[in-house]
Amino acid sequence: LFSAVELAPRDPILGLNEQFAADTNPNKVNLGVGVYFDEAGKLPLLQCVQAAEKTLMGTPTPRGYLPIDGIAAYDAGVKNLVFGADSEVLKAGRVATVQALGGTGALKIGADFLKQLNPAAKVLISDPSWENHRALFTKAGFEVDTYAYYDAAKRGVNFDGMLASLNAAAAGTIVVLHACCHNPTGYDLTPEQWEQVIAVVKAKNLTAFLDMAYQGFAQGLAQDGAVVGKFVAAGLNILVSTSFSKSFSLYGERVGALSVVCTDKDEAARVLSQIKITIRTNYSNPPIHGGAVVAAVLGDATLRAQWEQELAGMRDRIKAMRQQLVAGLKAAGVQQDMSFITTQVGMFSYSGLSKDQMVRLRNEFGVYGTDTGRMCVAALNEKNIGYVCASIAKVL
Numbered sequence: 001l002f003s004a005v006e007l008a009p010r011d012p013i014l015g016l017n018e019q020f021a022a023d024t025n026p027n028k029v030n031l032g033v034g035v036y037f038d039e040a041g042k043l044p045l046l047q048c049v050q051a052a053e054k055t056l057m058g059t060p061t062p063r064g065y066l067p068i069d070g071i072a073a074y075d076a077g078v079k080n081l082v083f084g085a086d087s088e089v090l091k092a093g094r095v096a097t098v099q100a101l102g103g104t105g106a107l108k109i110g111a112d113f114l115k116q117l118n119p120a121a122k123v124l125i126s127d128p129s130w131e132n133h134r135a136l137f138t139k140a141g142f143e144v145d146t147y148a149y150y151d152a153a154k155r156g157v158n159f160d161g162m163l164a165s166l167n168a169a170a171a172g173t174i175v176v177l178h179a180c181c182h183n184p185t186g187y188d189l190t191p192e193q194w195e196q197v198i199a200v201v202k203a204k205n206l207t208a209f210l211d212m213a214y215q216g217f218a219q220g221l222a223q224d225g226a227v228v229g230k231f232v233a234a235g236l237n238i239l240v241s242t243s244f245s246k247s248f249s250l251y252g253e254r255v256g257a258l259s260v261v262c263t264d265k266d267e268a269a270r271v272l273s274q275i276k277i278t279i280r281t282n283y284s285n286p287p288i289h290g291g292a293v294v295a296a297v298l299g300d301a302t303l304r305a306q307w308e309q310e311l312a313g314m315r316d317r318i319k320a321m322r323q324q325l326v327a328g329l330k331a332a333g334v335q336q337d338m339s340f341i342t343t344q345v346g347m348f349s350y351s352g353l354s355k356d357q358m359v360r361l362r363n364e365f366g367v368y369g370t371d372t373g374r375m376c377v378a379a380l381n382e383k384n385i386g387y388v389c390a391s392i393a394k395v396l
């Protein structure tokens with residue numbers, strides 16, 4: 001039965017973790033996967049999470065099945081965070097939100113739902129994009145193509161190219177957009193550029209799917225999330241995937257959500273009913289713990305403030321590491337101007353290093369980034385940054 005099964009290639013991101021774990025180099029540094037480590041190189045367990053867990057553990061609760069769409073308080077918390085508690089869309093009851101298995105799970109549920117709705121539609125992802133976007137939408141049955149995004153020469157966004165790609169797309173095309181902290185490049189659109197993208201999405205009748213996996217890592221929760229409000233204000237029906245993996249440091253809990261902005265309450269109820277079937281036929285219903293923790297934090301003013309503070313701490317430390325990386329590379333003898341690293345936002349730096357250089361970094365120095373040149377700046381610290389800079393200088 002399985003004799004013809006071929007060995008699949010390693011996952012371009014998570015596969016690096018496996019390779020890293022097996023690496024015996026004592027100096028090894030994992031800048032591959034998008035995970036935040038604190039200044040001591042440790043995965044943080046946020047204080048707000050610990051406080052919420054303490055409260056939850058204080059009232060032991062039996063573990064029945066959750067509703068298919070998850071914990072009601074969680075879905076409400078996500079809605080308030082993503083759309084604003086006073087927003088017209090929430091008051092009108094026209095957003096369908098479901099708890100999902102991380103941002104990836106939200107994208108997959110959304111993709112399956114869209115495939116059922118519009119099977120002939122094409123999907124456009126940015127060039128480049130998060131590696132899993134193409135794989136995920138392809139597995140959902142879509143033909144996936146790209147829209148122009150990164151301008152290597154300019155070290156920024158090829159915005160004219162992006163608009164041209166979107167303008168050329170057929171009506172109904174699904175466009176996957178990074179709401180903030182573009183993965184992998186770290187280059188975001190300006191608010192004015194977003195307005196122009198929205199105008200094209202509207203004029204060409206495209207379907208926008210906003211992937212918001214890093215809300216809070218560029219400027220702050222409200223600023224980073226503002227793009228959602230712009231789409232809503234333009235009267236567009238959109239999909240938004242949310243992930244709390246990074247912002248709550250709850251990677252392994254798989255806490256995310258899919259929100260669909262509909263035309264009215266009745267439509268939202270019908271959409272929700274179909275998404276529930278998609279969930280039921282995939283994994284039945286989501287797990288409890290991570291969602292309960294996030295719901296507890298989002299629903300409590302003190303814990304929520306604490307979360308914002310801790311998130312700001314992560315954001316500020318990443319920014320400091322960017323500065324130190326630029327200075328450290330210069331000190332290590334790198335001639336070229338690397339200051340672009342500080343204009344990028346989020347967890348990653350798209351370094352411009354070639355695949356060969358990335359492979360050398362990994363094999364000779366134990367410094368792991370993706371083959372595309374992406375490095376997770378959020379895993380740098382005072383102890384490893386000198387070694388990383390010296391290693392990069394050698395391969396450059």
Ligand code: LMR
Nearest residue numbers: 013014032033034130183
């Ligand atoms: C990443 O891009 O490294 C993260 O989003 C983790 C993942 O699932 O790939």
